[in-house]
Every structure is written in structure tokens, then in C-alpha cells.
Amino acid sequence: MQNQQEINRLKSIVQSLLDEAKQQGATAAEAGLSQENGLSVSARLGEVETIEHHCDQGLGITVYFGQRKGSASTSDLSPASIKETVSAACSIARYTSEDSYAGLPEKALLATEFPDLDLNHPWDIGVDGAIALAIECEDAARQYHEEITNSEGATVNTHQGIHVMGNSLGFLQGYISTRHSLSCSVLAQRDDSMQRDYWYSVSRNALNLESAADIGTKAAERALRRLAGRTLSTRQCPVLYSAEVASGLLASFIGAISGGSLYRKSSFLLDALGSQVFPEFMHIYEQPHLLAALGSAAYDGEGVATKTRDLVSGGVLQSYVLSSYSARKLGLQSTGNAGGVRNLTVTPGALDFTDLLRQMDTGLLVTELMGQGVNMVTGDYSRGAAGFWVERGEIQYPVEEITIAGNLKDIYKNLLAVGNDVDYRGNIRTGSILVEQMSIAGE
Amino acid sequence: MELLNLARQTILTPYGIQDGDIEKIMNRLLSSPVDAADIYFQSSHSESWVMEGGIIKEGSHSIEQGAGVRAVSGEKTGFAYSDRIELSVLLEAANNVKAIVRQGQDAHVGLVQAANRQQFYPVANPLKSLADQEKIDLLRKVESETRQLDPRIEEVIVSLSGGHESILVANQDGSLAADIRPLVRMNVTVIVVENGKREQGSMGGGGRSDYRYFVEQDRGLAYGKEAVRQALVNLDAEEAPAGNMTVVLGSGWPGILLHEAIGHGLEGDFNRKGTSAFSGRVGERVASDLCTVVDDGTLPGRRGSLSIDDEGTPTEQTVLIENGILKGYMQDKLNARLMGVKPTGNGRRESYASLPMPRMTNTYMLPGSHNPEDIIKSVKKGLYAKNFAGGQVDITSGKFVFSASEAYLIENGKITRAVKGATLIGNGPDVLTKVSMVGNDLELDSGVGTCGKDGQSVPVGVGQPTLKIDGLTVGGTSV
Numbered sequence: 001m002q003n004q005q006e007i008n009r010l011k012s013i014v015q016s017l018l019d020e021a022k023q024q025g026a027t028a029a030e031a032g033l034s035q036e037n038g039l040s041v042s043a044r045l046g047e048v049e050t051i052e053h054h055c056d057q058g059l060g061i062t063v064y065f066g067q068r069k070g071s072a073s074t075s076d077l078s079p080a081s082i083k084e085t086v087s088a089a090c091s092i093a094r095y096t097s098e099d100s101y102a103g104l105p106e107k108a109l110l111a112t113e114f115p116d117l118d119l120n121h122p123w124d125i126g127v128d129g130a131i132a133l134a135i136e137c138e139d140a141a142r143q144y145h146e147e148i149t150n151s152e153g154a155t156v157n158t159h160q161g162i163h164v165m166g167n168s169l170g171f172l173q174g175y176i177s178t179r180h181s182l183s184c185s186v187l188a189q190r191d192d193s194m195q196r197d198y199w200y201s202v203s204r205n206a207l208n209l210e211s212a213a214d215i216g217t218k219a220a221e222r223a224l225r226r227l228a229g230r231t232l233s234t235r236q237c238p239v240l241y242s243a244e245v246a247s248g249l250l251a252s253f254i255g256a257i258s259g260g261s262l263y264r265k266s267s268f269l270l271d272a273l274g275s276q277v278f279p280e281f282m283h284i285y286e287q288p289h290l291l292a293a294l295g296s297a298a299y300d301g302e303g304v305a306t307k308t309r310d311l312v313s314g315g316v317l318q319s320y321v322l323s324s325y326s327a328r329k330l331g332l333q334s335t336g337n338a339g340g341v342r343n344l345t346v347t348p349g350a351l352d353f354t355d356l357l358r359q360m361d362t363g364l365l366v367t368e369l370m371g372q373g374v375n376m377v378t379g380d381y382s383r384g385a386a387g388f389w390v391e392r393g394e395i396q397y398p399v400e401e402i403t404i405a406g407n408l409k410d411i412y413k414n415l416l417a418v419g420n421d422v423d424y425r426g427n428i429r430t431g432s433i434l435v436e437q438m439s440i441a442g443e
Numbered sequence: 444m445e446l447l448n449l450a451r452q453t454i455l456t457p458y459g460i461q462d463g464d465i466e467k468i469m470n471r472l473l474s475s476p477v478d479a480a481d482i483y484f485q486s487s488h489s490e491s492w493v494m495e496g497g498i499i500k501e502g503s504h505s506i507e508q509g510a511g512v513r514a515v516s517g518e519k520t521g522f523a524y525s526d527r528i529e530l531s532v533l534l535e536a537a538n539n540v541k542a543i544v545r546q547g548q549d550a551h552v553g554l555v556q557a558a559n560r561q562q563f564y565p566v567a568n569p570l571k572s573l574a575d576q577e578k579i580d581l582l583r584k585v586e587s588e589t590r591q592l593d594p595r596i597e598e599v600i601v602s603l604s605g606g607h608e609s610i611l612v613a614n615q616d617g618s619l620a621a622d623i624r625p626l627v628r629m630n631v632t633v634i635v636v637e638n639g640k641r642e643q644g645s646m647g648g649g650g651r652s653d654y655r656y657f658v659e660q661d662r663g664l665a666y667g668k669e670a671v672r673q674a675l676v677n678l679d680a681e682e683a684p685a686g687n688m689t690v691v692l693g694s695g696w697p698g699i700l701l702h703e704a705i706g707h708g709l710e711g712d713f714n715r716k717g718t719s720a721f722s723g724r725v726g727e728r729v730a731s732d733l734c735t736v737v738d739d740g741t742l743p744g745r746r747g748s749l750s751i752d753d754e755g756t757p758t759e760q761t762v763l764i765e766n767g768i769l770k771g772y773m774q775d776k777l778n779a780r781l782m783g784v785k786p787t788g789n790g791r792r793e794s795y796a797s798l799p800m801p802r803m804t805n806t807y808m809l810p811g812s813h814n815p816e817d818i819i820k821s822v823k824k825g826l827y828a829k830n831f832a833g834g835q836v837d838i839t840s841g842k843f844v845f846s847a848s849e850a851y852l853i854e855n856g857k858i859t860r861a862v863k864g865a866t867l868i869g870n871g872p873d874v875l876t877k878v879s880m881v882g883n884d885l886e887l888d889s890g891v892g893t894c895g896k897d898g899q900s901v902p903v904g905v906g907q908p909t910l911k912i913d914g915l916t917v918g919g920t921s922v
């Protein structure tokens with residue numbers, strides 16, 4: 001009830017922004033407001049290290065004068081500031097050009113159904129509870145092995161936010177969501193080799209977080225297994241991306257089929273709609289209405305209804321990722337992706353992680369990637385990597401200070417398998433991915 | 444005095460906050476036995492304009508203000524912030540953060556003005572340095588002249604952005620320091636196409652200056668020319684080599700090597716905690732004796748420069764490595780106190796809503812004695828990397844990467860063919876020990892660097908002369 005009151009209060013502020021825009025002569029407008037509160041507590045070496053109380057708010061407005069557009073934002077929600085912010089946006093619209101593709105989404109595409117997506121689960125942990133949990137998590141890591149010699153600590157985060165958006169087509173909606181996480185990062189040391197690694201769990205509902213002990217233990221195991229890493233000689237070999245880094249391969253794919261890259265022709269997947277981008281077994285789809293999932297929302301950043309839909313089926317690209325603007329530029333219809341994809345899912349294959357190692361037989365297991373190293377125009381890919389050398393399906397030793405390179409178009413076409421070891425912690429849900437061959441550079 | 448009053452007027456006056464109110468908040472913080480406390484007020488205005496597809500496509504304006512309140516006891520920090528600059532809100536925040544220490548005491552501190560500090564940039568609002576119409580005209584001019592440079596150009600995107608930030612920081616000793624910081628940036632990206640093959644090139648610059656900087660010396664047009672040149676070079680680029688080889692790095696922006704390979708590893712927090720590959724190594728050799736590396740926040744008008752850091756400490760030139768020997772770390776107040784050294788003016792924060800940490804300002808290597816041409820001539824087979832995109836480092840293992848965006852093969856002392864961009868990877872504590880030649884052509888970057896750490900972004904600068912490194916792994920595809 002109190003929540004609904006707060007949403008209504010913020011809705012009235014958004015409405016006053018839209019009204020002010022109209023008052024100042026805008027022919028159309030879109031506004032958003034968010035308010036977030038949170039607590040972040042970290043402990044290091046068994047004691048509390050930082051306690052941070054978060055409290056953020058901000059509003060933004062985009063106004064249209066015909067086909068000209070201007071935007072402004074502020075963190076000050078006072079009536080005077082609202083007036084000023086709208087004026088700033090209107091004044092900018094005097095200088096921007098007529099852009100025949102600019103404007104609000106088509107009314108028919110706006111969301112009209114607003115199911116409860118189960119995103120709001122406040123965590124009443126309190127500062128003392130958070131300190132205790134962080135210490136428990138870090139303890140589990142530090143006590144795991146004598147070679148865990150140092151720590152960057154464990155952190156508990158809990159946030160609740162209200163997000164309201166509206167436009168001059170009459171759309172005015174808001175929802176409350178929570179996000180909680182527990183993470184731990186520790187150092188392992190043996191002789192001259194020092195390595196750090198971490199693990200974390202994140203969820204809308206604190207009850208679904210992995211236990212503090214499990215998170216600490218995994219962080220410790222991950223740091224330990226990297227000790228005494230070596231480089232590899234330069235070679236070509238198969239590469240297995242573990243689930244937690246495989247999502248990066250998909251993120252580049254989404255970047256390449258996003259409207260902005262397409263209409264700028266700065267994508268390596270221009271004109272790929274309807275063509276075979278991945279092997280036949282690949283099925284990639286969006287699930288924006290999953291209950292309590294991190295990427296869920298009933299509407300996109302412009303109020304357009306989100307839909308469960310295929311992006312790739314049978315390995316063939318079925319649809320782009322479009323906002324209203326990029327859709328108009330391409331002569332297509334918005335796909336409800338202003339602000340990106342939501343719970344992008346790769347249908348898992350039959351193999352688990354161990355099976356994938358066996359299928360690869362001899363090659364590189366990558367567990368960490370460094371640097372940007374992706375040219376979105378050409379698909380050329382070259383990134384720093386660390387992981388493990390695998391022979392006969394068994395991990396042999398840790399490797400570091402190497403790069404892996406190829407071209408994403410080839411990498412996608414030559415995927416051999418996707419595992420069923422799905423990492424659910426992000427907006428892209430995939431299992432480990434086995435790539436037929438990449439160039440490894442080392443000593 | 445002038446500066447302090449200007450900052451007061453900008454940040455506090457609109458909300459009716461007086462010095463006496465700041466004293467009240469500080470005394471509330473100090474009513475627990477803390478080692479340090481500060482209150483940070485900030486107000487910033489920023490804007491950006493984008494020209495694309497031949498039209499002025501987007502413009503936006505943003506106002507952000509708020510205050511952060513911090514109390515530190517030993518290694519423990521309590522922190523709260525609010526975008527409402529109101530006495531009651533900030534007193535409540537002070538109550539929350541001093542709970543980091545549980546006992547109470549009486550405190551009284553009165554505010555005094557911090558010592559005057561030399562300013563390394565103008566206080567005037569850069570957003571007002573050109574009329575809006577003049578900003579648009581500048582964008583149009585750069586766009587149209589760039590577009591005419593080559594028939595293979597398909598798209599030109601020009602962006603212009605500026606910010607004006609005022610800060611006030613009150614410390615537990617009662618000192619009140621202020622800074623007013625301008626920052627401008629222009630960027631040109633082009634996409635070229637030839638026989639169905641596409642490439643892009645990008646160049647930009649700026650600093651703590653105003654928009655006239657891009658008009659002077661036709662800098663804006665020069666960014667366009669450079670972006671086109673890079674794109675066309677890459678159009679003809681062949682597969683990059685893979686493996687360990689001699690690498691010659693160009694002067695200027697390739698100094699991102701220093702930022703990633705050693706800069707982050709020399710930040711005080713990691714070294715106090717013993718988590719850096721450089722921990723406990725002061726006085727040891729970490730580079731060849733040709734290498735002297737400094738972090739310098741006092742360079743006039745540079746993107747990474749600050750008159751005072753975000754804790755009120757005057758910035759300085761800090762020698763990190765002298766003739767190959769590690770001399771010291773970059774410090775904020777907390778880590779300096781815990782390590783028993785002086786703060787170096789490197790305490791920076793993204794905004795009032797985040798905690799300060801030791802961060803770099805402008806990090807560069809001093810020039811050596813070699814002609815850049817002689818450095819190239821000395822290489823039988825290797826890579827000449829002239830331009831870079833971003834980088835990243837694992838400060839514990841010391842492994843770092845940075846990605847070349849323009850590179851050439853060196854064969855028998857001559858630059859021969861352009862090769863595609865590739866990631867270079869190395870080990871921070873080793874890489875500078877392999878520096879065998881240092882050019883006499885020190886150059887700082889054009890003013891485009893942004894550094895990320897723990898989710899906080901701050902503007903930084905880098906620079907170096909041409910460098911020869913006897914062995915770095917190049918991540919190409921051609922084995």
C-alpha cells in the first residue's frame with residue numbers, strides 16, 4: 001500500500017514534467033524518474049571495512065518540437081528544478097535538426113498489460129546483519145586453505161528502486177524492484193605466484209542467494225586453482241568459454257544486431273537477417289516476463305511492450321534488437337528493446353561442463369577475459385585471457401598472459417556446443433560454449 | 444578566497460546552507476572518536492551535442508548536485524550521501540556514518556579556509572564559452588570538412604561535450620577547500636567503405652579548458668583528419684601477427700601502457716592491503732634504468748589535472764619510478780595515514796555519491812635520448828603500435844592488456860605493412876624491465892582518457908615518448 005502511494009507520488013511528478021513540457025510548447029514528451037535506496041557493507045580480514053548508505057534519485061525528460069528533440073536530466077526533484085530541466089530540454093530542441101525518424105513510439109505498440117513480475121523482495125538485513133553475513137562469507141574463503149593468504153573482502157549489497165516513466169501519449173507506469181548480492185574476493189599465494197579471484201551471487205530475492213559459505217568457498221577455490229599459471233606457446237586450438245565468460249560472446253552478438261550499429265552500418269552482421277549466423281543447434285530468445293528474474297520488465301525504455309521472442313532459431317537470425325528510432329531508420333517496427341535485451345537465453349545443450357571438456361579433448365578452457373579488443377565493424381576479436389590447458393578432457397594446469405583471437409563471424413559459425421551449466425546471474429543466460437578453433441598467442 | 448566564495452555561492456547558497464551548518468554536521472561526525480571525517484559538496488552542470496547522418500541529432504543537459512558525508516576510524520569507513528543539500532538530511536547522514544564507531548564524545552571544530560592553492564585551469568563555465576548556435580556551427584563545420592576528405596567516407600559522427608563542476612570539501616581539522624573544474628571534449632568517428640569492406644576510425648581530445656580550445660589551431664578539424672587517416676589505414680590492414688615479439692610503442696596515447704601495467708598497481712590502497720603485484724617493492728628495480736615515470740596532477744589545462752584532489756589535498760608531481768627504481772605509491776588520506784606516509788593528492792571520487800580512492804591523474808614517462816626513427820631502425824622484426832583503444836589490468840597477478848587500434852609490421856628496420864588491431868598482453872612488474880630504448884619525443888595524449896576502478900569513472904591523462912620493448916605478446920591471428 002505504502003509502495004503504491006510512493007509510486008503514485010512519483011507518477012504525479014512525471015506527469016507534472018509532461019505537463020510542463022506541453023506548457024512550454026513541446027508537441028510530445030517522454031519522462032522518467034527513478035529513486036533508489038540501498039545499503040552496501042563490506043568486511044575485510046574479519047572486520048567491517050565500509051558501511052555505505054545509498055540514496056539516489058534522478059529524472060530525465062526528452063521533448064519533441066515536431067521532429068526536433070532535446071533532453072535534460074537532474075537529480076533535484078523540486079518544482080523549480082523541474083521547470084528548469086524542462087526549459088533546458090526545450091532550449092536544446094531549438095538547435096537540434098529536424099529528424100524525420102525522431103519521436104515517441106507508435107501508440108499501438110505501448111504496453112497495455114502490466115503483470116506482476118515478482119521483482120520486489122525487500123531484504124530486512126540491517127547493518128549488523130549485513131556485517132555478520134559478510135564476515136561469514138569471507139571467513140569461509142579464508143579458512144578454506146592455508147594458501148589463501150589475503151583478502152579483498154566480502155560485500156553485501158541490498159537495493160530497492162522505484163522506476164516510473166510516462167509519455168504524452170498517455171502512458172504512465174511505475175514499478176518497484178529489488179536487487180541483492182553477496183560477493184567475495186580473496187588472494188591465494190604460493191612462492192612467487194599471487195592470484196586473486198572472486199565469486200558472487202545476485203538475485204531479486206535474498207532467499208535465492210547462494211549461501212555465504214558456498215560463495216566464500218568458491219572464491220577461494222577459484223583463486224587457488226590459478227596459482228602457478230604458465231603461458232602457452234603460440235598455436236591454434238579449440239577454446240571452451242566457461243559459462244561466466246560465454247555471455248560476453250553473446251553480448252557482442254547483441255551489439256552487432258542492435259539497431260544503432262545497423263543503421264550506422266558499424267556492425268559485422270549487416271544484412272544478416274534470415275541468414276545462418278550460428279550452427280543449426282543454436283536457439284537464442286528473449287524472456288522479458290520471467291518471474292523474479294534480473295532482466296524482467298513488462299515494457300522497454302520507451303513504454304513499448306516487451307515480448308518473449310526468438311532472435312535466433314535453427315542458427316538463423318530471426319530478428320534485430322530495435323528501439324522505435326532505430327526501427328524507423330531501418331524501415332522496421334520496434335522490437336521493444338529500447339534499453340537492450342531482457343533475460344536473453346541460449347537454449348542449453350545436452351552436455352554438462354565435464355562432458356564439454358571431454359568433447360574438446362585438447363584445448364584451452366577460458367575462465368577470464370581482459371580488455372575490450374572487439375572491432376564491431378569487422379568482427380575482429382582479440383582479447384587477453386586466463387584459464388586452463390586441457391588434455392584428454394582433463395584440466396592440466398592454469399594458463400595466463402595469453403590472448404585469444406579470431407573473427408566473431410567465424411567463431412559464431414563454428415560453435416560446437418553449448419553446455420547445460422547455465423549461469424543465471426546476468427541478463428544473458430548461457431551455459432559454457434565450445435568454439436572449434438581460435439588463435440592463441442603466448443610466449 | 445574568490446574561488447571559495449564562488450563555490451559557496453554555486454553549491455550552498457541556493458539551499459541556504461551556511462558555514463555554521465557545515466560545522467554542525469562536522470561536529471556531529473566528530474562526536475564519535477573518528478580518525479578522519481569529511482563532508483563533500485558538489486554541483487555539476489554538463490551537456491553534450493551529437494551530429495550524425497548530417498544533422499544535429501541529439502543534445503542533452505544535466506544538472507547533478509549533492510553531498511557525501513564520511514567518517515573513518517582505523518581501516519573502517521562509514522559513508523552516506525544525498526542529492527538533497529539540506530541540513531536535516533546531512534545531519535541524519537552524519538548520524539548514520541559515525542555509527543562505524545560506537546562510543547561517543549563531545550566535539551567542537553570551527554571552519555577555516557584551506558590555504559590558497561594555485562589553479563591549473565580557469566574557473567569560467569565552459570558551457571558558456573560559446574553560444575549554443577556557435578557550438579552547432581562548430582559541429583557542422585567539423586562534420587562537413589571531414590566528410591569531404593575522402594570519397595570512401597560513409598558516415599561521420601561528431602560529438603561535443605562539456606562539464607562545469609564545483610566542489611567544496613570540509614575536513615575534520617575544520618579546513619574548507621574549494622575547486623571549480625571545467626572539462627571539455629570533442630570526438631570524431633568516421634566509417635569508411637571500399638569494395639564492401641568497412642572500417643572505422645576515431646579521434647578526439649580536450650581538457651580542463653573551454654570550447655574555444657577546439658576552434659583554436661583548428662583542433663576539431665584535425666581530429667576529423669586523424670580519424671579518417673586511421674580508418675583508411677585499417678581498410679588496408681592485414682592479419683596481425685601472433686606471438687611474443689619486439690614492440691615499439693608510439694608516443695602519446697600509447698602511454699596507456701604505463702597506466703595499466705604499473706599505474707594501477709602503484710595505487711596506495713592495493714599496496715596497503717598487500718594485494719598488488721608491486722606491494723612491498725619500494726626501493727626495488729621494476730624497470731630498466733632508462734625509465735622514469737611520474738603521476739602529475741599539476742599540468743595546466745590537462746584532462747587529468749586537479750588543483751586539489753577530492754579530499755582537499757593539493758596535487759603534485761609524484762615520482763613513481765626513477766631510473767628504474769620504484770620510489771613510491773599514489774595516496775589518498777586514508778591509505779597514506781595507514782601506511783605512515785604523506786598523501787600525494789591522488790584521492791579522487793567520481794562524485795559525491797562515491798567514496799574517494801587513490802587514483803591516477805596524468806601518468807607519463809619522461810623522455811630519453813633516442814630519435815624515434817633510430818628506434819624503428821634498430822628493430823629487425825617486430826610490431827610498431829601507434830594507437831590504442833582501452834586496456835585493463837589484474838593488479839594482483841600483474842597481468843595487463845591494452846588493445847592496439849593502429850599497428851604496423853617492422854621488417855629490417857623499416858615500417859612495412861599495416862596490420863589489424865590486436866590486444867597486447869604482458870606482466871606489469873616485468874614489462875618495463877624490457878624497455879631498451881626511450882625516445883626524445885615525449886608527448887601527452889590529446890585528452891580522451893577515462894579510468895574505471897570499482898565502478899567509478901574519472902578523467903585521466905597519459906603520455907610517453909616512443910618506447911622499444913624487447914618482448915611483449917601480440918594477440919593477432921597470423922601464426
Ligand SMILES: [Zn+2]
Nearest residue numbers: 702707894895
Ligand atoms: Zn585505469
